Amino acid sequence: MKPLFYIALLFIPSIIHAADSDLPDLTGTTVKGLSIEIFSQLSPLRINQIHSWHIRILDNNNQPQLATNLEISGGMPEHDHGLPTQPQITSRLDNGDYLLEGVRFHMQGLWQLHINLQHNGSDDQAVIDFNLQ
Amino acid sequence: MKKSLSFIAIFILLAIVVWNFLSIPTAIRWSDEELSLIASLSLDALPPLTPDPSNHVSDNTTAAKFGHRLYFDTRLSSNKQISCASCHQPELMFTDGLPLAVGVESGPMHTPSLVGLAYSPWYYWDGRKDSLWAQALAPLEAKHEHATDRVQLVNLITNDAVYRAMYEKAFGPLPDDLRLPPSATPNGDMEQQANWNRLDSQTQTTVSRIFSNLGKAIAAYERKLIPGPAKFDRHVAQLAQKTNAEQDSIMSNAEIAGLKLFIGKAQCATCHNGPLLTNHEFHNTGVLAPSGQLPSMGRYNGIRLAREDPFNCLGKFSDAEAKDCVELRFARDSNDLVGAQKTPTLRNVSLTAPYMHGGQLSTLEQVIEHYDKAPTSMLNHNEAKALGLRAIEKSQLKDFLLTLTAPLAVEEKWLRAPE
Numbered sequence: 378m379k380p381l382f383y384i385a386l387l388f389i390p391s392i393i394h395a396a397d398s399d400l401p402d403l404t405g406t407t408v409k410g411l412s413i414e415i416f417s418q419l420s421p422l423r424i425n426q427i428h429s430w431h432i433r434i435l436d437n438n439n440q441p442q443l444a445t446n447l448e449i450s451g452g453m454p455e456h457d458h459g460l461p462t463q464p465q466i467t468s469r470l471d472n473g474d475y476l477l478e479g480v481r482f483h484m485q486g487l488w489q490l491h492i493n494l495q496h497n498g499s500d501d502q503a504v505i506d507f508n509l510q
Numbered sequence: 511m512k513k514s515l516s517f518i519a520i521f522i523l524l525a526i527v528v529w530n531f532l533s534i535p536t537a538i539r540w541s542d543e544e545l546s547l548i549a550s551l552s553l554d555a556l557p558p559l560t561p562d563p564s565n566h567v568s569d570n571t572t573a574a575k576f577g578h579r580l581y582f583d584t585r586l587s588s589n590k591q592i593s594c595a596s597c598h599q600p601e602l603m604f605t606d607g608l609p610l611a612v613g614v615e616s617g618p619m620h621t622p623s624l625v626g627l628a629y630s631p632w633y634y635w636d637g638r639k640d641s642l643w644a645q646a647l648a649p650l651e652a653k654h655e656h657a658t659d660r661v662q663l664v665n666l667i668t669n670d671a672v673y674r675a676m677y678e679k680a681f682g683p684l685p686d687d688l689r690l691p692p693s694a695t696p697n698g699d700m701e702q703q704a705n706w707n708r709l710d711s712q713t714q715t716t717v718s719r720i721f722s723n724l725g726k727a728i729a730a731y732e733r734k735l736i737p738g739p740a741k742f743d744r745h746v747a748q749l750a751q752k753t754n755a756e757q758d759s760i761m762s763n764a765e766i767a768g769l770k771l772f773i774g775k776a777q778c779a780t781c782h783n784g785p786l787l788t789n790h791e792f793h794n795t796g797v798l799a800p801s802g803q804l805p806s807m808g809r810y811n812g813i814r815l816a817r818e819d820p821f822n823c824l825g826k827f828s829d830a831e832a833k834d835c836v837e838l839r840f841a842r843d844s845n846d847l848v849g850a851q852k853t854p855t856l857r858n859v860s861l862t863a864p865y866m867h868g869g870q871l872s873t874l875e876q877v878i879e880h881y882d883k884a885p886t887s888m889l890n891h892n893e894a895k896a897l898g899l900r901a902i903e904k905s906q907l908k909d910f911l912l913t914l915t916a917p918l919a920v921e922e923k924w925l926r927a928p929e
Contacts, residue, residue: 425784427836456893461791463842479840483789484780510546
């Protein structure tokens, strides 16, 4: 079972970075090629503490992009349940980042985030998998 | 032929016995990942309790002394026999030893422990309250618990010289011009509600504010009920100082094997995580409803009740600004919360039997058996999966759970009624 688990980890596209304000805590790519960078107020990420994220959406030229209807959901596929909270985008910051409030994780293990947005009038989405220790 | 069949039968029987009951005496070596997880369960990882922004007296000693007195006072009940301490008994780690709580009448739920509860964002098995003080108010008016009401309590506080002085020291002067009936509340029987509706809205608000302050004082007291370091915590402290090869004796081999199961195969630490061994969240684990009861809707209803509660973080009796009420503002609604109940702490679990939201399981053995089987849930689905534990593993798991018992980290005077 354990080797399978580690093999599965190799396929996880995102990486959790160590605490460093310059590096995103989570990264992903949308179906249409936009980069998603997540900077957590609580870094490194840990369980049982509610906090906020800054979400940066970049095009191929690393330019911040305007997204509408940006929504984040997620859960633990292994346990058939969602996030314990319902985080929401509450504002767009001066640098173009989006402020997501109300993020909390309540279990260690494999989490999956679903990011849905509209960009230039069309729907786009990203899935970010990560292992929270 | 007959002989060889007998030999095979005996061999199989022996193999089953060995597989189930024999412990393999190999030293457990922890990986760095396991050591980190174990350290996260230790009380050394518990951060200091931060003030509750919705309760401006949350860390006020004057309020805690007042709350301490209220907590043990049976005059806060209709029959003058029930106090908070009747169900949340200090000697049972603030539980009552009963399957279902018994106040003035028998209630529908099991009494949870109050130990370490101040760290939780949610209260009640279904999380219908979002602060310790808002929680403390509900039993006072609940028909099966204290069965009193806010006007009776305001009359008691204003007419009792000791209480009046304590209240005013903590919260400022009480009004002198309150003209109240003996009994009234918006939540009571028809007469209590009629009395309540006859009060003007300013008086209603004044009464509810005094009532909410009683909850805030009780919460200031209850915040002192913090668990103390147990055998497990001492073992973790030792682990941090010694290498794998040197680890010995604070916990026995069986208890250490149980810890390995707790964070691994038995998956207990998935929800019973952090230093209080709870994620303060809501899970459906397929526990049957108590006999004679319909299955509880759990958190699915609880979050609706929390949002409607006039004493919640966003309400006019809260001292918080809206920005402080993040848990309530971003709480989740979802059908998968049907039947989900709050994860209780496992600190002192050996002293808090029976177990589960309706006290359905009498012993730790039954609890371990329940999670080993992971039965189908009556409502929604059981998040837990069957574990396939061997008999020896179940026993080791219980041995580990018994290492979580310790006296509270609080002065003894707070654990008995005040002089």
